[in-house]
Amino acid sequence: xxxxxxxxxxxxxxxxxxxxxxxxxxxxxxxxxxxxxxxxxxxxxxxxxxxxxxxxxxxxxxxxxxxxxxxxxxxxxxxxxxxxxxxxxxxxxxxxxxxxxxxxxxxxxxxxxxxxxxxxxxxxxxxxxxxxxxxxxxxxxxxxxxxxxxxxxxxxxxxxxxxxxxxxxxxxxxxxxxxxxxxxxxxxxxxxxxxxxxxxxxxxxxxxxxxxxxxxxxxxxxxxxxxxxxxxxxxxxxxxxxxxxxxxxxxxxxxxxxxxxxxxxxxxxxxxxxxxxxxxxxxxxxxxxxxxxxxx
Amino acid sequence: xxxxxxxxxxxxxxxxxxxxxxxxxxxxxxxxxxxxxxxxxxxxxxxxxxxxxxxxxxxxxxxxxxxxxxxxxxxxxxxxxxxxxxxxxxxxxxxxxxxxxxxxxxxxxxxxxxxxxxxxxxxxxxxxxxxxxxxxxxxxxxxxxxxxxxxxxxxxxxxxxxxxxxxxxxxxxxxxxxxxxxxxxxxxxxxxxxxxxxxxxxxxxxxxxxxxxxxxxxxxxxxxxxxxxxxxxxxxxxxxxxxxxxxxxxxxxxxxxxxxxxxxxxxxxxxxx
Numbered sequence: 100x101x102x103x104x105x106x107x108x109x110x111x112x113x114x115x116x117x118x119x120x121x122x123x124x125x126x127x128x129x130x131x132x133x134x135x136x137x138x139x140x141x142x143x144x145x146x147x148x149x150x151x152x153x154x155x156x157x158x159x160x161x162x163x164x165x166x167x168x169x170x171x172x173x174x175x176x177x178x179x180x181x182x183x184x185x186x187x188x189x190x191x192x193x194x195x196x197x198x199x200x201x202x203x204x205x206x207x208x209x210x211x212x213x214x215x216x217x218x219x220x221x222x223x224x225x226x227x228x229x230x231x232x233x234x235x236x237x238x239x240x241x242x243x244x245x246x247x248x249x250x251x252x253x254x255x256x257x258x259x260x261x262x263x264x265x266x267x268x269x270x271x272x273x274x275x276x277x278x279x280x281x282x283x284x285x286x287x288x289x290x291x292x293x294x295x296x297x298x299x300x301x302x303x304x305x306x307x308x309x310x311x312x313x314x315x316x317x318x319x320x321x322x323x324x325x326x327x328x329x330x331x332x333x334x335x336x337x338x339x340x341x342x343x344x345x346x347x348x349x350x351x352x353x354x355x356x357x358x359x360x361x362x363x364x365x366x367x368x369x370x371x372x373x374x375x376x377x378x379x380x381x382x383x384x385x386x387x388x389x390x391x392x393x394x395x
Numbered sequence: 396x397x398x399x400x401x402x403x404x405x406x407x408x409x410x411x412x413x414x415x416x417x418x419x420x421x422x423x424x425x426x427x428x429x430x431x432x433x434x435x436x437x438x439x440x441x442x443x444x445x446x447x448x449x450x451x452x453x454x455x456x457x458x459x460x461x462x463x464x465x466x467x468x469x470x471x472x473x474x475x476x477x478x479x480x481x482x483x484x485x486x487x488x489x490x491x492x493x494x495x496x497x498x499x500x501x502x503x504x505x506x507x508x509x510x511x512x513x514x515x516x517x518x519x520x521x522x523x524x525x526x527x528x529x530x531x532x533x534x535x536x537x538x539x540x541x542x543x544x545x546x547x548x549x550x551x552x553x554x555x556x557x558x559x560x561x562x563x564x565x566x567x568x569x570x571x572x573x574x575x576x577x578x579x580x581x582x583x584x585x586x587x588x589x590x591x592x593x594x595x596x597x598x599x600x601x602x603x604x605x606x607x608x609x610x611x612x613x614x615x616x617x618x619x620x621x622x623x624x625x626x627x628x629x630x631x632x633x634x635x636x637x638x639x640x641x642x643x644x645x646x647x648x649x650x651x652x653x654x655x656x657x658x659x660x661x662x663x664x665x666x667x668x
Contacts, residue, residue, distance in 0.1 A: 116485065119541075123537065128512060128543075135517065198408075207659065336626070358520075
């Protein structure tokens with residue numbers, strides 16, 4: 100009887116401690132996720148007209164919406180452009196910073212500084228590089244090769260790539276930190292043994308270092324994938340999604356739909372698409388990496 | 396015998412590293428250059444160019460940056476305090492108490508790492524309107540204060556604290572809240588520092604949600620203020636925009652340069668969990 104009471108009290112204590120966090124977690128994450136799903140089957144309420152159930156009409160609209168497909172492809176291209184490049188650079192940076200190199204602390208600072216800058220500020224800084232005629236890229240082009248000026252952000256072929264470059268600049272140093280932590284935790288004995296065996300740096304990297312970094316790569320990749328669907332701040336400054344949605348990403352399109360055109364019903368449907376995509380990717384990554392990761 | 400080859404290799408490596416680092420540092424150097432020189436020198440690099448603080452003065456006068464800074468400061472502090480309290484209590488519950496639903500609830504906490512509040516902006520905006528909080532600082536903060544990441548991080552730290560310490564404190568008569576404040580929190584200090592730095596820099600830089608939920612000078616944080624300031628097409632000069640840009644990122648940047656080691660280690664600690 101006494102034990103029962105103690106158990107019950109422990110339950111209550113546990114629940115009470117958890118209560119505040121759970122209230123906010125449910126209020127701003129779980130419940131909105133569910134209501135987003137429900138609202139995606141309703142029309143957008145306008146004035147006195149309440150939202151009404153319209154079945155899958157929003158979804159049909161989405162599948163017929165050329166802009167949706169465009170931003171989806173943009174987002175996939177954005178992910179393909181940023182993830183491998185920033186992770187590759189992050190590994191190289193971490194290897195360099197981990198070595199006893201001249202000016203190591205300068206290197207580390209240079210690589211990491213973009214991480215502490217707001218993405219909005221980053222966009223402002225890069226804006227100048229891209230300005231046609233006047234910007235640094237154009238000055239280099241005309242100065243070195245005598246080429247005519249280009250509007251990187253204003254032309255549909257280059258706008259998204261220009262945004263990818265900015266994103267890689269911002270992200271690589273952040274990912275470097277995780278690799279650096281992993282490298283520092285790695286036993287040197289393995290590497291030394293391989294060196295004695297006469298293995299060169301290339302072999303050591305691909306046979307020893309890289310496989311041992313796999314858990315970090317998994318962690319960083321998950322982060323990078325989520326980021327590729329989340330980082331849109333700089334688009335507001337650099338291109339505002341233009342020209343003709345050439346540089347709009349999914350989350351940016353959701354913002355436009357819901358807060359510029361005030362179509363919240365359709366916005367909810369687009370959000371469901373984004374959530375579905377994120378979940379699929381999370382599950383996919385889990386299974387893909389599960390086979391390859393060598394845990395200690 | 397293969398010493399010389401090794402040196403060449405090393406030299407190449409070092410130069411490549413330096414080249415990349417300089418390339419990486421260039422945009423920021425450039426922003427500093429334009430911000431501290433008159434507009435005439437913004438694409439004209441001569442060492443003798445006169446230094447000036449005029450751009451900063453002009454930016455400061457052109458938009459209510461003092462107010463924006465105050466708002467950001469308030470926002471970041473509010474979020475940090477609430478996160479510390481809520482995440483500590485939740486993490487303590489997960490580590491020290493056994494209750495039905497623990498696993499499910501923890502899974503729900505982890506789910507937030509994938510589904511961040513920013514993604515659910517449409518519904519969260521409706522909630523804020525319902526609560527009549529639109530265009531207030533708490534509205535910017537509330538979605539973030541129960542942070543799945545924070546709960547996870549503190550739980551991992553609390554789990555490493557030996558049970559014996561906990562039991563010893565209880566034998567001495569400490570209540571369960573006493574154990575939390577006398578044993579767990581002091582031993583988790585490095586994690587709090589790490590999480591605090593990550594949280595402050597994240598929310599200082601956050602843009603999309605504040606943009607949606609604020610619509611007046613009195614609530615806008617610096618990021619939103621900066622975006623509005625630089626979006627004015629009508630002839631604000633580059634040097635002034637860059638001065639404003641540096642100004643808004645200044646406190647974090649200076650903090651980072653002064654406490655570089657702690658920053659890097661904090662991000663590391665937060666990352667390896």
